[in-house]
Amino acid sequence: MSEQKVTFRVFRYKQGDTAPHYDTFTVTVNERTTVLEALQAIRRDQDGTLVIRHSCHHASCGTCGMRVNGKEVLACVTNVLELGTPTVTVEPLQNAPLISDLVVDMGPFYETFSQAHLPFVRRSEYLPDAEVAEGVPFHMRFESCIECGLCVSACPVVASDAEYLGPAALAAVWRVVQEPRGTEVPPLLDWVNSEHGCWRCHVALECSEVCPSNVDPGGNIMALRQELVRRALGLSHG
Amino acid sequence: MLQETRALHPVRRRGWKGWFAVRKRHLGYVAFALNRLTGLGLVLYLIIHLVVLSMLARGPETWDAFIELAKSPAFLLLDVILLAGILFHGLNGLRVILVGLGIGVHRHKELFWGLMLLAAILFIFGAWGFLVV
Ligand code: HEM
Ligand code: SF4
Ligand code: SF4
Ligand code: FES
Numbered sequence: 001m002s003e004q005k006v007t008f009r010v011f012r013y014k015q016g017d018t019a020p021h022y023d024t025f026t027v028t029v030n031e032r033t034t035v036l037e038a039l040q041a042i043r044r045d046q047d048g049t050l051v052i053r054h055s056c057h058h059a060s061c062g063t064c065g066m067r068v069n070g071k072e073v074l075a076c077v078t079n080v081l082e083l084g085t086p087t088v089t090v091e092p093l094q095n096a097p098l099i100s101d102l103v104v105d106m107g108p109f110y111e112t113f114s115q116a117h118l119p120f121v122r123r124s125e126y127l128p129d130a131e132v133a134e135g136v137p138f139h140m141r142f143e144s145c146i147e148c149g150l151c152v153s154a155c156p157v158v159a160s161d162a163e164y165l166g167p168a169a170l171a172a173v174w175r176v177v178q179e180p181r182g183t184e185v186p187p188l189l190d191w192v193n194s195e196h197g198c199w200r201c202h203v204a205l206e207c208s209e210v211c212p213s214n215v216d217p218g219g220n221i222m223a224l225r226q227e228l229v230r231r232a233l234g235l236s237h238g
Numbered sequence: 239m240l241q242e243t244r245a246l247h248p249v250r251r252r253g254w255k256g257w258f259a260v261r262k263r264h265l266g267y268v269a270f271a272l273n274r275l276t277g278l279g280l281v282l283y284l285i286i287h288l289v290v291l292s293m294l295a296r297g298p299e300t301w302d303a304f305i306e307l308a309k310s311p312a313f314l315l316l317d318v319i320l321l322a323g324i325l326f327h328g329l330n331g332l333r334v335i336l337v338g339l340g341i342g343v344h345r346h347k348e349l350f351w352g353l354m355l356l357a358a359i360l361f362i363f364g365a366w367g368f369l370v371v
Contacts, residue, residue: 015247070262094256097247105247154263156270159256162249203338205266205346218266219343226340 001030006080008038010050011091013098020098022089023047029080035090036064036075039102051100059212062148066102067091072150072210093153095162109149112165115191116172117183118143144215145172151207151217163196167207167217170198174220177227189228198224265347269330276327283320314368321364325357 006029013020025046027038036054043050055061057076064075069089080088096104124139132138151167152158158166173188192198198221205218230236252259258275260268293300307313333353337346
């Protein structure tokens with residue numbers, strides 16, 4: 001494998017700092033190095049005070065979300081050399097409270113998201129012909145949203161409206177409306193049928209562009225609106 | 239306690255500047271920013287337009303002098319810019335209305351380029367009308 005040196009421009013902020021700044025590090029990478037691995041190497045070999053967050057390393061846990069070269073990504077599945085820039089700029093997600101360096105407080109995001117009461121698992125639509133083991137009613141899978149918050153960081157409306165419920169929570173509500181699985185739907189629809197709910201969205205659809213998990217939050221918001229219109233016209237019940 | 243610790247953490251929120259932070263963003267974001275910019279531009283134009291119309295109340299001399307100015311090439315160029323703004327805002331606005339109601343959500347980029355093709359054709363005819371005829 002061929003190795004190459006890449007410069008990382010990393011956003012730094014510690015509590016009490018008057019303003020954030022950027023530190024520059026040089027890291028030797030190969031074709032397979034991810035941004036997360038490069039940041040871990042910086043932390044291990046160059047600056048132990050660099051704060052990063054990760055868990056699974058394979059796009060499942062949603063904890064390594066950050067902005068790389070100005071775009072929201074999961075650092076664990078973002079290949080450094082494929083970015084194609086001699087300098088890689090790494091910043092924390094926007095629209096969330098900063099804790100330290102690349103780590104933001106996901107608490108407010110989770111608080112809003114959990115109000116959608118989206119169950120963790122759903123009936124799997126994949127491999128419909130696959131045999132189901134005895135005693136198992138059907139194949140299950142996790143819901144697609146990994147609660148990474150990339151969409152909320154990318155949305156231009158969240159940038160100026162702190163009360164906007166945001167793409168992830170609205171998309172989760174649509175999933176519940178689609179498949180209630182015992183959850184009461186009308187209160188959820190009332191929740192999103194509001195000034196800071198699904199009508200706040202301006203259809204930029206950046207959320208769907210950055211979502212790493214094919215949730216298509218923008219599409220789900222439009223589906224919610226259609227459902228609300230249908231109900232207002234008395235065309236849909238339930 | 240949680241609230242108190244949170245208050246210590248600054249939120250990096252761009253505010254209105256975020257609407258126009260289009261670097262690295264995709265088509266829908268850029269269209270949103272341009273729609274907002276042209277919308278505000280049109281409001282500004284409307285205000286100027288009404289101010290200018292109020293000159294009518296000041297008698298024929300003022301008005302005739304203005305019409306002479308309005309026929310100058312620099313003014314006609316402004317008309318062309320206005321036309322571009324109206325065409326973009328109106329036709330993209332049509333897309334926003336459709337997509338915002340759930341129509342063509344997953345074809346919104348094709349819809350955009352189709353409408354912009356229409357805008358370009360109308361613009362060429364319109365600009366030709368302003369500058370040549
Ligand atoms: C030609 C027909 C027009 C159509 C179809 C149209 C459509 C729209 C739509 C759909 C929006 C909402 C955009 C969004 O949700 O992001 C909008 C916003 C706006 N429009 Fe228009 N518009 C038209 C003409 C005008 C005119 C003539 C003016 C000015 C006098 C104007 C000023 C605005 C402003 C200030 C906004 C708010 C900007 C924003 O929210 O981003 N529009 N328009
Ligand atoms: S489609 Fe709506 S929720 Fe998604 S980024 Fe745009 S404004 Fe935000
Ligand atoms: S909708 Fe997509 S981008 Fe948003 S939190 Fe869920 S997985 Fe992440
Ligand atoms: S570390 Fe789990 S998604 Fe990146």
